[in-house]
Amino acid sequence: MFELPKTSRRKFLQKIGYISVGFPLLGMVLGEQDPVMAARENFQGTLPGSLRGANRVNAWLQVLEDGRVMIFSGKVELGQGIRMAICQVAAEELDLELDQVEVHLAETGLTPDEGYTAGSGSVPNSAMSVRYAAATARQKLLELASLKLKTPVKDLIFYNGKVKTKNNNQSLNFAEILEGAQIDLEVTVPIPVKVKSGYRYVGKAIPRKDIEKMVRAEELYIQDLRFPGMLHARVLRPKGYQSKLVKLDESGLSSQVSGVIKTVIKSSFIGVITEREYQAVKAERYLKANSEWSTGTDFPDQNYIYTHIRSIADPPQTIRNEGNANAELNGNEVFKATYTKPYLKHGSIGPACAIAMFDGDILHIWSHSQGIYPMRRAIAAMLKMDEEKIHVIAVPGAGCFGHSTADDAAADAAILALAYPGKHIRVQWSRQDEHYWDPYGSAMIMELEASLDENGRIKAWKSEVWTDSHSMRPNNDPATLLDSRYLENPVELKDRGYLGGGHRNADPYYSIPNMQVNAHFFDGPLRVSSLRSLGSYTTIFSIESFMDELAEKAGKDPLEFRLAHLEDERAIAVIHKIREMCDSEFMKDGEGIGFAFSRYKNTAAYSAVAAKVWVEKASGAVVIKKLWSAVDVGEIINLDGITNQIEGGMIQAASWTLKEQVTFNQNGITSSDWASYPVFRFNEIPEVKVAMIDRPDLPAEGGGEVSMPPTGAAIANAVYHACGKRVYDLPITTEKIKSA
Amino acid sequence: MPKYRLHINGSEKVVDVEPDTPLLYVLRDQLELNGPKFGCGLSQCGSCMVLVDGVAVTSCIRPVASLGNSRVITLEGLVNENGKLHPVQEAFVKEQAAQCGYCLNGMVIAAVSLLNENPNPNEAEIKDALQVNLCRCGAHTRIISAIKRAAGNQ
Numbered sequence: 048m049f050e051l052p053k054t055s056r057r058k059f060l061q062k063i064g065y066i067s068v069g070f071p072l073l074g075m076v077l078g079e080q081d082p083v084m085a086a087r088e089n090f091q092g093t094l095p096g097s098l099r100g101a102n103r104v105n106a107w108l109q110v111l112e113d114g115r116v117m118i119f120s121g122k123v124e125l126g127q128g129i130r131m132a133i134c135q136v137a138a139e140e141l142d143l144e145l146d147q148v149e150v151h152l153a154e155t156g157l158t159p160d161e162g163y164t165a166g167s168g169s170v171p172n173s174a175m176s177v178r179y180a181a182a183t184a185r186q187k188l189l190e191l192a193s194l195k196l197k198t199p200v201k202d203l204i205f206y207n208g209k210v211k212t213k214n215n216n217q218s219l220n221f222a223e224i225l226e227g228a229q230i231d232l233e234v235t236v237p238i239p240v241k242v243k244s245g246y247r248y249v250g251k252a253i254p255r256k257d258i259e260k261m262v263r264a265e266e267l268y269i270q271d272l273r274f275p276g277m278l279h280a281r282v283l284r285p286k287g288y289q290s291k292l293v294k295l296d297e298s299g300l301s302s303q304v305s306g307v308i309k310t311v312i313k314s315s316f317i318g319v320i321t322e323r324e325y326q327a328v329k330a331e332r333y334l335k336a337n338s339e340w341s342t343g344t345d346f347p348d349q350n351y352i353y354t355h356i357r358s359i360a361d362p363p364q365t366i367r368n369e370g371n372a373n374a375e376l377n378g379n380e381v382f383k384a385t386y387t388k389p390y391l392k393h394g395s396i397g398p399a400c401a402i403a404m405f406d407g408d409i410l411h412i413w414s415h416s417q418g419i420y421p422m423r424r425a426i427a428a429m430l431k432m433d434e435e436k437i438h439v440i441a442v443p444g445a446g447c448f449g450h451s452t453a454d455d456a457a458a459d460a461a462i463l464a465l466a467y468p469g470k471h472i473r474v475q476w477s478r479q480d481e482h483y484w485d486p487y488g489s490a491m492i493m494e495l496e497a498s499l500d501e502n503g504r505i506k507a508w509k510s511e512v513w514t515d516s517h518s519m520r521p522n523n524d525p526a527t528l529l530d531s532r533y534l535e536n537p538v539e540l541k542d543r544g545y546l547g548g549g550h551r552n553a554d555p556y557y558s559i560p561n562m563q564v565n566a567h568f569f570d571g572p573l574r575v576s577s578l579r580s581l582g583s584y585t586t587i588f589s590i591e592s593f594m595d596e597l598a599e600k601a602g603k604d605p606l607e608f609r610l611a612h613l614e615d616e617r618a619i620a621v622i623h624k625i626r627e628m629c630d631s632e633f634m635k636d637g638e639g640i641g642f643a644f645s646r647y648k649n650t651a652a653y654s655a656v657a658a659k660v661w662v663e664k665a666s667g668a669v670v671i672k673k674l675w676s677a678v679d680v681g682e683i684i685n686l687d688g689i690t691n692q693i694e695g696g697m698i699q700a701a702s703w704t705l706k707e708q709v710t711f712n713q714n715g716i717t718s719s720d721w722a723s724y725p726v727f728r729f730n731e732i733p734e735v736k737v738a739m740i741d742r743p744d745l746p747a748e749g750g751g752e753v754s755m756p757p758t759g760a761a762i763a764n765a766v767y768h769a770c771g772k773r774v775y776d777l778p779i780t781t782e783k784i785k786s787a
Numbered sequence: 788m789p790k791y792r793l794h795i796n797g798s799e800k801v802v803d804v805e806p807d808t809p810l811l812y813v814l815r816d817q818l819e820l821n822g823p824k825f826g827c828g829l830s831q832c833g834s835c836m837v838l839v840d841g842v843a844v845t846s847c848i849r850p851v852a853s854l855g856n857s858r859v860i861t862l863e864g865l866v867n868e869n870g871k872l873h874p875v876q877e878a879f880v881k882e883q884a885a886q887c888g889y890c891l892n893g894m895v896i897a898a899v900s901l902l903n904e905n906p907n908p909n910e911a912e913i914k915d916a917l918q919v920n921l922c923r924c925g926a927h928t929r930i931i932s933a934i935k936r937a938a939g940n941q
């Protein structure tokens with residue numbers, strides 16, 4: 048059971064104060080062999096962005112009463128294993144055992160404000176901030192211990208949570224060194240960090256601690272939190288995006304459904320609070336049947352969605368322009384292709400959930416949001432409350448893969464908790480609402496044009512990309528939360544959010560002398576926000592499909608063709624690796640193999656993917672037999688953690704590629720559940736193989752998204768090699784293969 | 788509200804609920820069990836699975852009134868009285884067969900049910916047995932490895 052944080056844990060920590068003297072524990076230390084202390088080298092580079100926001104050691108690290116260490120990170124656990132990665136990095140720098148480190152993830156007022164847990168940024172930002180804060184702390188602990196023990200630093204051993212003199216006469220644990228204080232010191236370069244060759248944990252496949260908790264069904268997810276007297280609630284969502292409540296007849300509710308405590312109606316927002324959870328389900332059903340809404344959706348015909356998108360797009364903006372692509376393409380033999388991708392769902396297996404409680408002064412919110420501080424700003428703006436009066440605690444939910452509905456559920460719970468103070472109100476979304484109201488990944492179009500020179504190299508290239516925003520994440524604008532649009536004085540979305548994610552990777556990573564990239568932004572009909580890998584899945588699907596087509600025109604092997612356009616040795620290395628991985632793979636009749644490559648964001652991690660598929664000639668049915676990936680994320684923190692992310696990314700992207708699209712008609716969304724929005728099931732799962740190229744001396748990049756973009760194109764290329772048909776319009780379905 | 792006598796994880800529980808309440812809500816809301824998860828409420832995803840008389844079934848639409856004398860085992864009930872994990876649970880930890888782990892309950896329950904019936908399933912049989920169970924994180928291949936490992940260790 049969680050306790051209400053009346054005094055914050057941090058204050059408590061700061062108040063601990065006790066004096067102790069380091070008596071040697073002779074019995075224990077005599078038999079122990081002194082560990083060899085790993086060498087250190089000075090880090091002089093640029094500190095991560097998160098450290099610039101919170102630059103004191105004690106913002107990231109505090110020593111507990113028993114001498115163990117508590118790490119604070121503003122990132123949240125999404126199933127990517129960030130808790131373990133942070134624990135490894137801290138234990139490494141402080142020469143601790145893994146269980147001497149506790150990690151406290153995002154909570155307002157307690158952990159640093161690290162914005163959103165997104166964009167494969169948790170390792171480069173949070174884990175690296177922890178590394179530098181921990182290394183700084185180690186240095187300070189040594190200095191302080193040296194004074195206390197009246198022994199020069201060179202005669203001290205720092206290990207296992209203790210600093211001891213080399214002659215073993217005296218030892219102090221961290222709490223004894225600090226005597227209840229914390230290290231309030233700015234983290235600045237140079238920082239003495241451990242040399243990579245001395246690592247015990249970083250780069251290794253360290254098992255996550257939370258998987259055992261999962262199999263034991265311990266309280267772990269937001270859905271599992273229970274508070275004394277907690278009440279349940281559901282929100283009746285409007286009929287469509289623009290619907291307004293016309294009439295609600297709740298007169299029969301209490302006689303039809305037992306346990307109803309309160310119905311909260313604020314303009315077109317309707318919530319119902321009940322004693323038990325299933326009563327809330329029934330109450331929502333009753334209210335739905337007894338409400339009238341104005342029709343509020345005017346979607347275009349899905350069959351013409353791409354025509355519609357083109358018709359509403361802004362004039363193009365040139366994102367990149369090198370050489371003179373237009374002149375080179377004009378009059379020369381030009382190859383062209385157009386690729387399209389539908390709206391896609393996040394499809395979390397656990398629909399959104401949130402709990403809130405207003406204690407008369409502070410509004411406490413438990414949420415699986417990816418960004419608790421930005422969400423707090425949005426909720427404060429929606430409720431016109433002082434931000435400081437809202438306390439948000441991040442609790443894991445099911446994997447969400449971008450900005451999904453967690454923040455909206457938190458807003459629901461916040462509204463209901465204010466309307467019914469003193470009780471914890473738990474809001475659970477239904478599967479249907481999760482499907483209907485998800486901010487989807489935008490539909491996109493990519494038009495490509497290129498010409499080749501006499502040696503079969505690409506001479507000119509043009510990308511035209513059509514995209515909606517790829518992040519409408521909560522921020523100061525309350526309209527980023529669904530409820531704001533249905534309360535009294537509804538707020539309309541002011542800006543279009545993050546457009547840059549839409550043309551992410553639209554400029555090929557290849558050396559091409561003349562290149563132009565133009566982005567056509569549109570404000571599309573469906574609610575959108577960030578979905579894992581943002582625009583890159585579409586841009587790379589297009590570019591890497593097109594690269595195979597160009598290779599064929601040039602009469603080159605697809606991988607050789609790519610290599611001929613790459614200079615970056617890390618890119619070349621992943622391509623060599625992928626070739627080696629599937630070199631001995633034998634293709635039967637109807638089978639084909641396809642490849643694709645990308646460097647995520649053109650600045651982060653590298654991955655090459657290969658797909659082996661079988662296409663049934665008569666029906667056009669595709670079976671993905673195997674997927675391989677060769678990945679370079681720079682320095683690896685947790686080998687098994689990153690491998691897991693790469694495997695999962697390929698499988699999710701394969702499901703997108705063959706099966707997924709949000710469907711709608713003029714009246715609204717029609718993808719209402721897993722039957723109308725099918726995703727991969729077990730019989731569709733291919734074998735997966737991952738090879739990681741470790742580069743311990745290079746910066747650690749996140750790996751959550753890197754395998755997704757090339758997976759789509761690798762499958763499309765494999766389908767082409769298997770049956771000679773190329774599909775340009777995602778998803779690659781049986782019907783499209785047949786009619787291609 | 789009527790009272791129901793249920794056999795859950797080896798002990799008898801009396802619950803006071805409306806007859807149409809699905810078993811899942813009784814387990815989570817009344818009996819405060821965390822194992823079975825709400826994922827869809829439509830019997831489409833498997834996250835709510837429990838063993839009813841040894842067979843994996845979804846609990847999200849099964850009315851409590853329909854259980855009769857059936858014996859229900861949840862993820863919690865697979866751990867023995869000394870706290871030792873069931874071989875399938877152990878295998879999931881060994882294979883690190885989860886990302887977010889939200890689907891894991893259903894995966895473990897479906898696997899236990901399969902191995903009760905067929906102690907030595909091949910890959911196709913494993914996939915067939917888990918056909919209801921969705922995993923969005925893409926942990927499937929690890930889940931398959933975990934089930935193979937558990938089968939080998941039984």
Ligand code: FES
Nearest residue numbers: 826827830833847
């Ligand atoms: S919650 Fe029961 S099958 Fe999805």
Ligand code: FES
Nearest residue numbers: 886888890922924
């Ligand atoms: S591990 Fe997240 S849904 Fe399976």
